Amino acid sequence: AQDQLRQAQKMDAIGSLASGIAHDFNNLLGVIQGYVEILLDDLSVADRDELQAIAGAAERAADLTRQLLAFSRKQPLNPTAVDLNDLLTSLIPITRRLVGEDIDLRLVAGDSLWTVVADRGQLDQVVINLVVNARDAMPRGGQLVIETRNLTVGAGAEARVAGVRPGDYVMLVVSDTGVGMDRATQERVFEPFFTTKDVGRGTGLGLSTVFGVLKQSGGAIRLASEPGRGATFRIYLPRGTAAPVVKAAPTAPAEMAGG
Ligand code: ADP
Numbered sequence: 001a002q003d004q005l006r007q008a009q010k011m012d013a014i015g016s017l018a019s020g021i022a023h024d025f026n027n028l029l030g031v032i033q034g035y036v037e038i039l040l041d042d043l044s045v046a047d048r049d050e051l052q053a054i055a056g057a058a059e060r061a062a063d064l065t066r067q068l069l070a071f072s073r074k075q076p077l078n079p080t081a082v083d084l085n086d087l088l089t090s091l092i093p094i095t096r097r098l099v100g101e102d103i104d105l106r107l108v109a110g111d112s113l114w115t116v117v118a119d120r121g122q123l124d125q126v127v128i129n130l131v132v133n134a135r136d137a138m139p140r141g142g143q144l145v146i147e148t149r150n151l152t153v154g155a156g157a158e159a160r161v162a163g164v165r166p167g168d169y170v171m172l173v174v175s176d177t178g179v180g181m182d183r184a185t186q187e188r189v190f191e192p193f194f195t196t197k198d199v200g201r202g203t204g205l206g207l208s209t210v211f212g213v214l215k216q217s218g219g220a221i222r223l224a225s226e227p228g229r230g231a232t233f234r235i236y237l238p239r240g241t242a243a244p245v246v247k248a249a250p251t252a253p254a255e256m257a258g259g
Pocket of ligand 1: 190194
């Protein structure tokens with residue numbers, strides 16, 4: 001618990017620092033991109049390749065700062081009751097496109113799934129991040145299974161093993177048959193900016209974003225992996241129904257609202 005708290009504080013601090021830098025950096029990048037564009041309009045064909053390379057690098061840098069801002073910005077959230085099976089079903093087309101032909105994608109939807117209370121956009125992001133990572137871990141194809149199920153975690157040993165408080169959860173499991181991770185890597189994957197991917201491919205912000213989203217919704221994420229034997233991410237989202245919306249002063253007396 002101490003470690004988790006320290007980790008959370010560290011991420012908050014890095015988050016505010018990063019958003020400050022990203023904001024200013026983004027403005028400067030805009031200036032660079034503007035001048036490159038002007039030069040591209042003016043220059044002879046012979047000089048264009050290098051300039052195009054600059055434009056490409058600037059675009060990747062802009063992409064990175066946008067991700068950084070999205071990561072650290074306190075976005076306005078709209079928590080509602082979400083059925084994870086619904087959410088996954090609506091993500092199937094984009095998921096299929098992301099993983100391509102060589103990966104066998106399976107969706108195992110649990111029966112009579114409870115709802116969870118969360119921001120749907122954030123949950124979309126969680127799923128997409130995990131899917132992209134699984135894809136990257138299976139460059140020569142493999143199997144990706146996304147599974148949902150209801151889970152009641154009992155007190156005592158059960159809660160200790162799961163590392164969550166006793167209670168009702170909707171569990172989302174994303175497992176792949178990819179390269180897996182050694183212990184040292186597993187310990188660092190939720191840290192912002194930790195990546196083993198090539199420059200320009202990985203930002204190291206995917207799983208730290210996922211971690212942050214789950215912290216906000218009172219959930220948790222656990223990882224099990226072995227090098228060469230794939231990875232399994234287990235997400236626990238507390239069962240819940242939408243909190244009643246507190247409305248401003250009603251415009252009509254209650255007895256006129258009918259019923
Ligand atoms: P990024 O994808 O930009 O590197 P993430 O925070 O999403 O950032 O992931 C951090 C690192 O965790 C990855 O670079 C990779 O080393 C490791 N990782 C994440 N998911 C998996 C997976 N499914 N299989 C193997 N390694 C993974």
